[in-house]
Amino acid sequence: MPGKRFFLDRYMELGHELSGDEGTRTSLRVNTLRIGREELVKRLEGLGVTLSKVDYLRDGYVVEESRFSLGASFEYLLGLFNIQEAASQFPVEVLAPAPGETVLDMCAAPGMKTTQMAAHMGNRGAIVAVDVSRKRLYALENTLERCGVENCVAYHADINELEFGGTLFDKILLDAPCSGNYVVDRAWFSKRRPRDFDRNAERQRRLMGTAWRHLREGGTLVYTTCSLEPEEDELNVQWLIDNHGAKLVKIEGPGSPGLTEVLGENLDGALGRCMRYWPDETGTQGFFVAEAVKR
Amino acid sequence: MRMITEFLRGIGSSYTPDEEGVVKINNKRFLVDEKLRMLIVQKDSLVYAGRFLGKDKRDFHPSSILLTKLGAEKGFLNRIHVDRRTAWLFVCGRDIFEENILSHEGSLEEEAFSLVMFEEDCLGYGRVERFEGKKILKNLFDIGDFLRRER
Numbered sequence: 150m151p152g153k154r155f156f157l158d159r160y161m162e163l164g165h166e167l168s169g170d171e172g173t174r175t176s177l178r179v180n181t182l183r184i185g186r187e188e189l190v191k192r193l194e195g196l197g198v199t200l201s202k203v204d205y206l207r208d209g210y211v212v213e214e215s216r217f218s219l220g221a222s223f224e225y226l227l228g229l230f231n232i233q234e235a236a237s238q239f240p241v242e243v244l245a246p247a248p249g250e251t252v253l254d255m256c257a258a259p260g261m262k263t264t265q266m267a268a269h270m271g272n273r274g275a276i277v278a279v280d281v282s283r284k285r286l287y288a289l290e291n292t293l294e295r296c297g298v299e300n301c302v303a304y305h306a307d308i309n310e311l312e313f314g315g316t317l318f319d320k321i322l323l324d325a326p327c328s329g330n331y332v333v334d335r336a337w338f339s340k341r342r343p344r345d346f347d348r349n350a351e352r353q354r355r356l357m358g359t360a361w362r363h364l365r366e367g368g369t370l371v372y373t374t375c376s377l378e379p380e381e382d383e384l385n386v387q388w389l390i391d392n393h394g395a396k397l398v399k400i401e402g403p404g405s406p407g408l409t410e411v412l413g414e415n416l417d418g419a420l421g422r423c424m425r426y427w428p429d430e431t432g433t434q435g436f437f438v439a440e441a442v443k444r
Numbered sequence: 445m446r447m448i449t450e451f452l453r454g455i456g457s458s459y460t461p462d463e464e465g466v467v468k469i470n471n472k473r474f475l476v477d478e479k480l481r482m483l484i485v486q487k488d489s490l491v492y493a494g495r496f497l498g499k500d501k502r503d504f505h506p507s508s509i510l511l512t513k514l515g516a517e518k519g520f521l522n523r524i525h526v527d528r529r530t531a532w533l534f535v536c537g538r539d540i541f542e543e544n545i546l547s548h549e550g551s552l553e554e555e556a557f558s559l560v561m562f563e564e565d566c567l568g569y570g571r572v573e574r575f576e577g578k579k580i581l582k583n584l585f586d587i588g589d590f591l592r593r594e595r
Binding site for chain 1: 476479480482483484485486489490491492493494495496507508509512531532535562565567587588590591593594
């Protein structure tokens with residue numbers, strides 16, 4: 150097994166010095182389908198919870214202090230908020246689904262980002278949520294119900310084999326299954342090998358190709374992973390540019406630009422328009438986000 | 445559809461879902477609009493669609509989405525109001541004794557369904573029954589179910 154030192158050296162080679170002990174803080178997202186931001190903050194503060202706004206997120210707050218488990222509160226059970234890590238709220242902010250649009254959420258379970266999209270859309274328009282895992286879809290169904298989502302149809306299916314009768318989507322979120330990162334999994338360093346990344350990349354590219362097929366001309370695809378590995382991030386987006394002519398949009402936010410040179414390989418300069426969340430810079434888990442337009 | 449309507453009338457609501465928009469997925473009932481209906485392409489793989497109304501079992505079991513909607517409805521629905529402690533016990537799956545009801549609207553007759561309200565929020569519903577000579581609201585659904593389902 151390569152182990153922690155191997156990966157830290159690898160990240161150093163990618164231009165980033167990490168300790169491997171970075172952590173993240175509990176964050177929540179206000180469910181604006183149920184309550185206004187200020188109202189929820191006031192209500193939780195009345196219960197002794199201290200929150201601070203995450204300035205780059207529409208509805209995101211860091212929980213500075215709470216004397217009880219937020220996940221077992223009336224407010225959580227009523228769907229007034231979700232516990233959702235700050236970095237994982239960012240891809241939907243980039244996608245910015247609007248009321249009336251038709252949106253595809255390709256690997257949707259357990260549904261945190263699906264409910265976030267519904268909130269952005271004010272429950273208007275349509276979200277198609279698809280996942281291949283029936284077990285994880287039970288969690289999605291519960292989350293949709295708890296959060297009051299009414300503009301979603303969800304399928305238990307392999308998205309690569311699903312057709313929508315000619316419907317093309319305005320926007321697609323591909324939150325691809327990936328190898329994850331060490332910040333949210335302390336055993337990560339002892340579980341992962343570089344060959345896992347190549348195997349994941351193959352699956353991710355297949356999903357990207359499917360996404361592109363379902364996207365209308367002028368539509369937006371947001372591709373995201375919680376992996377720091379370039380095989381699952383920049384190299385996949387390079388593949389999308391090379392094989393489908395994707396145009397990348399520059400993402401503004403708190404992270405670093407995507408890599409344009411990876412382990413000795415020079416990539417398209419447009420990859421600098423993507424965004425990387427390095428855990429030491431953002432205080433979050435690792436994340437990667439790319440926004441591509443079909444033209 | 446008959447069971448949904450019976451439940452709604454039983455609780456005092458005038459809400460009637462448009463029957464043509466109701467979609468059945470296994471024993472669950474959903475209300476879908478035209479836009480969503482066009483995206484229902486493979487019904488055997490469908491697990492959720494639109495507004496979740498509830499489940500058909502022996503009776504109709506309303507979803508929390510429907511209960512939230514009813515809780516916010518104006519008019520004389522059957523509602524009981526409770527304090528935080530009773531609300532918490534209810535969310536933990538307990539029934540509510542009559543003496544713990546702060547106030548009520550609509551009917552508290554035996555067999556009547558009633559929403560359970562804590563301040564402005566609907567936490568679930570129950571049916572008025574008699575237990576050891578005392579009137580209780582038998583817990584039929586509470587939002588604590590979301591935690592219990594995840595175990």
